[in-house]
Amino acid sequence: DIQMTQSPSTLSASAGDRVTITCRASQSINNWLAWYQQKPGKVPKLLIYKAFSLESGVPSRFSGSASGTEFTLTISSLQPDDVATYYCQQYNTYPWTFGPGTKVEIK
Amino acid sequence: EVQLLESGGDLVQPGGSLRLSCAASGFAFGGYDMNWVRQAPGKGLDYVATIDFSGATIYYADSVKGRFTISRDNSMNTLYLQMNSLRAEDTAVYYCATRNACANGVCYGLQQWGQGTLVTVSS
Numbered sequence: 156d157i158q159m160t161q162s163p164s165t166l167s168a169s170a171g172d173r174v175t176i177t178c179r180a181s182q183s184i185n186n187w188l189a190w191y192q193q194k195p196g197k198v199p200k201l202l203i204y205k206a207f208s209l210e211s212g213v214p215s216r217f218s219g220s221a222s223g224t225e226f227t228l229t230i231s232s233l234q235p236d237d238v239a240t241y242y243c244q245q246y247n248t249y250p251w252t253f254g255p256g257t258k259v260e261i262k
Numbered sequence: 263e264v265q266l267l268e269s270g271g272d273l274v275q276p277g278g279s280l281r282l283s284c285a286a287s288g289f290a291f292g293g294y295d296m297n298w299v300r301q302a303p304g305k306g307l308d309y310v311a312t313i314d315f316s317g318a319t320i321y322y323a324d325s326v327k328g329r330f331t332i333s334r335d336n337s338m339n340t341l342y343l344q345m346n347s348l349r350a351e352d353t354a355v356y357y358c359a360t361r362n363a364c365a366n367g368v369c370y371g372l373q374q375w376g377q378g379t380l381v382t383v384s385s
Contacts, residue, residue: 156324187369189371189372190371191307198357198375198376198378199307199357199372199375200375201370201371201372201373203371204368204369204370204371205368205369210373240306242306242307244309244371246369249312249321250309250322250323250324251297251309253306253307253308254306255306256306256307
């Protein structure tokens with residue numbers, strides 16, 4: 156199975172800061188990578204698909220990029236509403252696999 | 263509006279069985295692949311299984327293979343997960359989820375999620 160890792164596991168930043176989360180796949184996933192946001196007590200929400208495509212309705216401060224097997228999710232200006240846990244997921248190969256998550260907090 | 267409504271979660275003893283259901287509405291259920299994803303209390307997301315639109319192709323996570331069975335009834339717009347030989351580590355909220363069909367060679371992540379149903383495995 157393809158293993159997904161994320162760093163950091165927790166991130167604390169000030170409102171307005173630029174925030175970057177990294178996800179690494181254990182082998183090539185051909186950019187078939189999604190990012191999800193899960194707020195406390197809520198259902199996961201798709202933010203990014205195909206590594207860098209923004210899902211409809213998602214604010215443009217969210218963006219994704221890729222370099223080989225390393226992927227990043229960037230929030231250009233952190234907002235209080237962005238407090239959540241963020242997960243990456245590969246859907247290149249079954250069984251699909253998720254990263255362990257990155258918890259984003261506001262200082 | 264797409265709606266996915268899971269049901270069937272309960273407290274069950276180790277070694278027991280449970281069947282989860284996911285009732286779908288607001289979209290052409292019979293044309294979409296469907297998935298189960300779970301989340302243990304306070305933990306991350308964990309892929310469980312996928313069934314294609316026709317029911318002909320199925321995938322499982324290694325952790326549930328041989329114990330869980332995913333199925334669907336397109337006439338009833340319902341997805342199922344039969345869970346046997348349950349273990350404490352299967353305790354989780356179970357979500358059904360789907361995505362739009364791939365278009366122009368681009369496939370999406372999981373776009374629609376139900377609210378989940380809680381399965382607790384404990385004696």
